Amino acid sequence: MIKPKVRVVLANSLSRQYTGGETKFEVEASRVRDILRALEDLFPGIREHLEEETAVSIDGMIYDDAYLQEVNASTEVFFIPKLDAG
Amino acid sequence: MDHGSKQFKWIGTRPIRPDGVDKVTGRAKYGADYVFPNMLVGKVLRSPHAHARIKSIDTSAAEALSGVKAVVTAADLPDHAFAYVGPERVAVNFHHVTRNIMAREKALYEGHAIAAVAATTPEIADEAMRLIKIDFEVLPHVIDVMKAAAPNAPLLHEDMITRGVEPAPTKPSNVSKVVNFGIGDVEVGFAAADEIVEMEFDTAAVHQGYIEPHACTARYNEDGQGEIWSSSQGHFVVRALTAKLTGMRAADLRVYPAEIGGGFGGKTVVYLEPLALMLSKKAGQAVRAVMTRDEVFKASGPTSGGAMTIKIGCTKGGKITAAEGSYYIQAGAFPGSPVINCCLCCFAPYDIENQKAVGYDVVSNRPKAAAYRAPGSPISAFGVESVLDILAKKIGMGPLEFRRKNGAVEGSKTIMGSPHPSFGFIETVEVLEAHDHMKHSLGPNQGRGVASGYWFNGGGESSATLHLNADGTAVVATGSVDVGGSRASMALMAAETLGIDYDQVRAIVTDTANVGYTHVTGGSRVTLATGAAVIKAADACIDELRKRAALTWDVDVDGVIWEDGFAKPASSNVGDFEPLSLGDITAKAAQTGGPIGAAGQVNAGGVSPGLATHVVDVEVDPETGKVTILRYTASQDVGRAIHPSYVEGQIQGGVVQGIGWALNEEYIYGEDGRLQNAGFLDYRVPVASDVPMVEAVMVEKPNPNHKYGVKGVGEVNICPPMAAIANAIEGATGVRLQSLPMSPPRVLAALDAAKLLQAAE
Numbered sequence: 001m002i003k004p005k006v007r008v009v010l011a012n013s014l015s016r017q018y019t020g021g022e023t024k025f026e027v028e029a030s031r032v033r034d035i036l037r038a039l040e041d042l043f044p045g046i047r048e049h050l051e052e053e054t055a056v057s058i059d060g061m062i063y064d065d066a067y068l069q070e071v072n073a074s075t076e077v078f079f080i081p082k083l084d085a086g
Numbered sequence: 087m088d089h090g091s092k093q094f095k096w097i098g099t100r101p102i103r104p105d106g107v108d109k110v111t112g113r114a115k116y117g118a119d120y121v122f123p124n125m126l127v128g129k130v131l132r133s134p135h136a137h138a139r140i141k142s143i144d145t146s147a148a149e150a151l152s153g154v155k156a157v158v159t160a161a162d163l164p165d166h167a168f169a170y171v172g173p174e175r176v177a178v179n180f181h182h183v184t185r186n187i188m189a190r191e192k193a194l195y196e197g198h199a200i201a202a203v204a205a206t207t208p209e210i211a212d213e214a215m216r217l218i219k220i221d222f223e224v225l226p227h228v229i230d231v232m233k234a235a236a237p238n239a240p241l242l243h244e245d246m247i248t249r250g251v252e253p254a255p256t257k258p259s260n261v262s263k264v265v266n267f268g269i270g271d272v273e274v275g276f277a278a279a280d281e282i283v284e285m286e287f288d289t290a291a292v293h294q295g296y297i298e299p300h301a302c303t304a305r306y307n308e309d310g311q312g313e314i315w316s317s318s319q320g321h322f323v324v325r326a327l328t329a330k331l332t333g334m335r336a337a338d339l340r341v342y343p344a345e346i347g348g349g350f351g352g353k354t355v356v357y358l359e360p361l362a363l364m365l366s367k368k369a370g371q372a373v374r375a376v377m378t379r380d381e382v383f384k385a386s387g388p389t390s391g392g393a394m395t396i397k398i399g400c401t402k403g404g405k406i407t408a409a410e411g412s413y414y415i416q417a418g419a420f421p422g423s424p425v426i427n428c429c430l431c432c433f434a435p436y437d438i439e440n441q442k443a444v445g446y447d448v449v450s451n452r453p454k455a456a457a458y459r460a461p462g463s464p465i466s467a468f469g470v471e472s473v474l475d476i477l478a479k480k481i482g483m484g485p486l487e488f489r490r491k492n493g494a495v496e497g498s499k500t501i502m503g504s505p506h507p508s509f510g511f512i513e514t515v516e517v518l519e520a521h522d523h524m525k526h527s528l529g530p531n532q533g534r535g536v537a538s539g540y541w542f543n544g545g546g547e548s549s550a551t552l553h554l555n556a557d558g559t560a561v562v563a564t565g566s567v568d569v570g571g572s573r574a575s576m577a578l579m580a581a582e583t584l585g586i587d588y589d590q591v592r593a594i595v596t597d598t599a600n601v602g603y604t605h606v607t608g609g610s611r612v613t614l615a616t617g618a619a620v621i622k623a624a625d626a627c628i629d630e631l632r633k634r635a636a637l638t639w640d641v642d643v644d645g646v647i648w649e650d651g652f653a654k655p656a657s658s659n660v661g662d663f664e665p666l667s668l669g670d671i672t673a674k675a676a677q678t679g680g681p682i683g684a685a686g687q688v689n690a691g692g693v694s695p696g697l698a699t700h701v702v703d704v705e706v707d708p709e710t711g712k713v714t715i716l717r718y719t720a721s722q723d724v725g726r727a728i729h730p731s732y733v734e735g736q737i738q739g740g741v742v743q744g745i746g747w748a749l750n751e752e753y754i755y756g757e758d759g760r761l762q763n764a765g766f767l768d769y770r771v772p773v774a775s776d777v778p779m780v781e782a783v784m785v786e787k788p789n790p791n792h793k794y795g796v797k798g799v800g801e802v803n804i805c806p807p808m809a810a811i812a813n814a815i816e817g818a819t820g821v822r823l824q825s826l827p828m829s830p831p832r833v834l835a836a837l838d839a840a841k842l843l844q845a846a847e
Contacts, residue, residue, distance in 0.1 A: 009503055011267075016252070023503075052172070055691075057504035060497065061791055063691030064546060078504035081426060 003028040004073040008035055011054070011080055018046040032056055032066040035077060054079040095650075096582045097794050100731045104573045104593060105345070114345045117301030117317030118376045125303065126155055126204040128362050128375030129211040131218055132385060133193030133200055136227035136451040136759025137240065140189060140200065140220060147217040148203060153210035156368035157218070158202045158361060160188040164333040182420040184331055186454050187360055193222070194242055194419035195451050196760045197384025199357075204365040204373045227451040227759040231416045232393050234260045234450035242419060242449045260449045262421035267429045267501045268442035275408025275440030279399025281480045287469035289808070289826040290752035291391035291416055294458045295743070295771045298347025299382045304362035305372040312339045312366075314359050319349040319567055320606030324359055325598045331360040332367075339363075342597040343567050350743070351457030354606045357386055383764035387456025388753060390416040390423045396432075396469040404483045406492045408440040409433045413466060415447060418454035423447045427462025427542075430501060431805075432470050434540035435489070435511045435697060437498040451759055457608060459740060460541040460801035464747065464808060468826065471537035471809030475816070485536040485813070486524070489699065490515040508797070510723030510787035511538070511697040517783055518701050523719040531706050532716065533817025538699040539805020543798030544609030545690035548616040549602030552580060552623035553683035554631075556676075558669025560584065562623070563596040565604025566616040570800055571732035575613050576620045578728050579794060583624035585651030586668050602687045610798030613728060614789070615690035621793050622686030634671045634678040639663050692791025696802035698722040700741065704814040711834030713749055713815060715776070720806075721783040725797025730784065737782035737803045744807025746772045752827050 008025045015023045019042075027038035040047035056066035057078040063069055064082065071077055108114040145157040166180035184190075189198045201218050205211035226240040233239055239260055248255050249263040276282055302316030312334060318324045321341040329339045346353065358375040366373040377386065392415040400406045411432050417423035429443035443466075478488035493512040497505045515538070518524065528534060550564040562580045566572050573593040581588045604616065628648045635653030636643040645660035646653050652665035675682050703716040720737050727733040750770040754762045763769045788795025808826055815833065816822050821840045825832065 011502060057502075060505040060507040061691065062507065062542075062545070062693050065689040065691065069691075076505070078502065080500075080502045080504050081430070 003030045003034060006035060006071045006073065007076045008039070009076065009078045014046070014049065014079065018043045018049070029071055032069045032071060032077065035071070050079050053082060055082045094582055096578045096588050097726065097728055098730060099578070099588070100729060101574060101588050103571060104577065105568060116298055116347055117315070117344045118374065119344070120303040120315040120374065122303065122305065122372040125372045125374055126206060126365070126369055127208050127211045128202060128204050128365050128373040129208070129215060130199045130361060130375070130381070131201045131203070131215040132381065133189065133196060133198040135193055135222055135224050136196050137225040137242070138193045138222040139225060140191060140193060141223055142221040143201060144219040145201060147219070148214040151210065151214050151217060153206040154203060154214045155206070155371060156204040156365045157214065158364045158368065159200070160190040162364050163188060163331060163360065177422070179421070180330060183327070186420055187331060187357055195453050197381065197453060198419070199361070199385065202361040202365055204369045228260070229450055229452060229755045229759055231391065231414050231448050231450060235414055235446060235448045242451065262417060262447040262449055265426055265429060265445045269499055269501060269503050270440030272408045272410050272440045272442045276399045278401070278407045280402045281477055282397065282399040283473050283476045283480070284395065284397035285473055285824060286393070286395050287472065287824045288393040289391050289465050289468055291388045291452060292458070292747050292751040292753070293383055293388040293769065294348070294350035294352035295746070296348030296350060296352060299377040299379060300353070300358055300386055301376040302359050302362050303372060303374040304359065304366045306363055306367035310338055312363055313342070314339065314363060315342045315344055316359055317344045317346045317353065319346065319353040319569060319608050320604070321567065322565055322598055322603050323354060323606050324356055327356045328359045328363060331356070332363055340597060340599045343595050346567055346569055349569055350459050351461060351608055352387055354457050354608050355387065379766065380764045383769065384761050385453055387418065387454050389458030389461060390455045390465065392416060392428065392465045394466065394469045396473045398470070398473045398477060400477050400481065402481055404481055404488055404491045406436060406438050409438050410442045411466060411470065412444045413446065415445065415462070415465065416452060416455060417447050417449050418452045419449060420454045421447055421449060423455050424457070424462030428466040431463035431540045432466035433501060435494055435538045436492045437494040438492070441501050443501060452753070459743060459804040463539060463541055464744065464805045467537065467539045467805040468808040468812070471806065472812050472824070475535070475809070475813040476822070486515050486519050489536070489538055490519070506695070508694040508787060508789055509697065510785050513785045513787060514538070514697050514699040514721040514723055517721045517785055518699055518719065521719055521783065523701055523717060526703070526717065528703060531708060531818055532703060533706070533814040533819070534701060534703050535810040535812065535814030535817060536699065536701050537806035537809035537813060538697070539802050541610065541696045541802035541805065543614070543693050543696050544611030545615045545693045546605045546611055547689050548604045548619040549685065549687045550576070550616060550619035550623050551601055551683065551685045552620065552627055553681065554627055554668065554672045556672050558586070558667065558672055559590045559592065560586065562591060562593045562620055563601055564616050564620065565601045566595065566612045567607045568595055569607045570736055571729055572607065572612045572616065574732065575617065575728040579617050580620050580624050582794070583621050584628065584668060585648070602685065610696060610800040614693065614792055614796045614798055615688060617794070617796055618688045618690045618792065619686040622688060623684045626684030626686065627682060630682050630684065631668060631671050634675065634682070635666050637678050638666065638674065692789065694725060694789040694791070694797045696723060696798055698802045698806055700806040700810045702807070702810045702814050704811060704818055706815055706818045706833060708837060711830035711832070711837060713811065713828060713833060715745060715778055717778055719781045719783060720803060721785055722799065722803060723787050723797065724784045724799045725792070726786050726788040726795030727784055728794060728796065733784060733799050734782040736799045738780040740801065740803025741780045741807055742772050742777055744804045745777055745811065748808040748811040748826060748828055750827050750829055
């Protein structure tokens, strides 16, 4: 099945650590889990960091457990610092 | 999905609080109210020094004292490797946590726990503490955040290398980490500005000021099972932290939630629980430990104070072109201030193309900071909202108009680059622009101030169970400690979902063995997240009720719908059946498959932030510097108010705490590094006569991702007051105050300085 290309944005601190400064990517994905797999293929080690450290903002809505959230070609996905209770 | 314009039966009503009778009759049990046979008194010996190396501890004389049953020091607790666990913003390092609950190599602040004793009476416990001999090597201390961050400051942790700096520094310092956030290019933005204001501000460390001190009772049984009764904002977190700190498994420790006499973030961590449990383990008897007020101030986390520089530029037309902030935030004696929140919240209400924030997490010889209502956000809001007021004046624009013109909307970019979700900021401004408060004229020495604030709100892990009884009533049990009315809001959402009366639902908070993991009551998360768990459980019960009705009617379950509390045939094709109420079905539950109940467990997402805008009128006494709050109106995007009275109460409570932070509250240290005002006589929180009735204006912009539109309401209300009051004081006197608290001596000194300057000119 051909999956749509989804725009993905990483926080600056992540990009410094894993992607050589690149913050914006396009990956084929129908769910957030696909994005994590695709990024791990590109930048080994990043998936665990993303799962542990970040929340996912999908078109502005923030999810802590976004594995199964659906994404499409018009979706913009941000990995941002996980927001926990204060 | 949002129910849109549907009129709810229960959501938005104001039933009497379910915990009210127990509380007004004194039956409610708080942390110190649990009594067991042969229970011992637990007390903690604390450091008299702000900074000292512990060369030795001799507990032999104390242990030999008649009536002393146990003495515990750090040697009785397992040590932990140095590792930050969890997301960076709230990372926990158990190497530090275990040293905070009981000092090991060094005492790092006055009040730092050194040893704990369990004895048969308080007097014997006091005598035992006097008999413990500690050989201290007193070290130089540092209290002020900027002095602590300076290169030659006394080091609290001699091996602490600043994180977040590349390349990593070679020398240790008290700066635990540096964080950076930004979008756009602030230099380009400032170049496009017609007016730029850059100023420094600082805020004092303030305590959450909960009325009930930390208190717990612990019992370690012969079979290795432990039990704790404590007042906290989250008994699952008490269990997790205590188990880790004492080397137990979670399943071997059961924690019961007491009623809570206030927490405001300060009871999301543990202090006494691991010590009481270890004392009980050694003594073989239950141990109760209760902090004195002095201990609460000296040894439990206040929120951070901080120092900041804010620079904002705008055009003559009122468009903000760039904003930049740097924040040095006190973490207390161990890393972990809310500095990331300062950075992420500071400009969040506004749509600014170019923004940048740098934060420094700084340790000093103060108690470890703990969360306090929107931790971090009020600190940065004080600086940012003060500068916005100055800019608005410079370009001749009203403060509300300036905020409205620059207000972020859904889709505007945050400082992380991600877009905002449902966002009711501009609505909070507009409702005040039209409010009667703005038309009221001011007299001599009076001024009006405006400020806004932002808080993320929270989601996360929550659990609930819902059981339906044979008589048609329901019991909903959650793991969320009821700090601000969650029992009422859970019952309302259960009643609304099931379609039964509110009075038929009993909501309780249950212990760690009776419901699934539930994160703390904090972060304005419970109504959304635990509410989602309750709704999920109710939906599952409805599915089961439909099945039972289908069984009763001998039809397919798809032919049964649930509507307004009744099972009904989905269409006339299904058959001609009288609707069955919830009670009709539960009365026959034994015949149709047994008891009906369900659990709901969620990691709730779809969070929308809280926004607030406040306007305050003050009068400044030019003779004394005393600031009197004349009138206060607070508007807030509350999503949908499930129980409006509780929501208004949250808004009023946040405002009053903000007034205290603005005008009086501060930790005052002597030259010896010891806290000088560890009591409510000298640490002045607002009392009823200090504040007028705060008018809460609820802006209801429902969260489209929650069934009932919940956003979270508990915290953003504390963000605007400090700047709003500073702006009002400036309006009354022409003098800009940049330090908190704006207490009478400071206001008077600023007025005198302004007079001198005026005379000199």
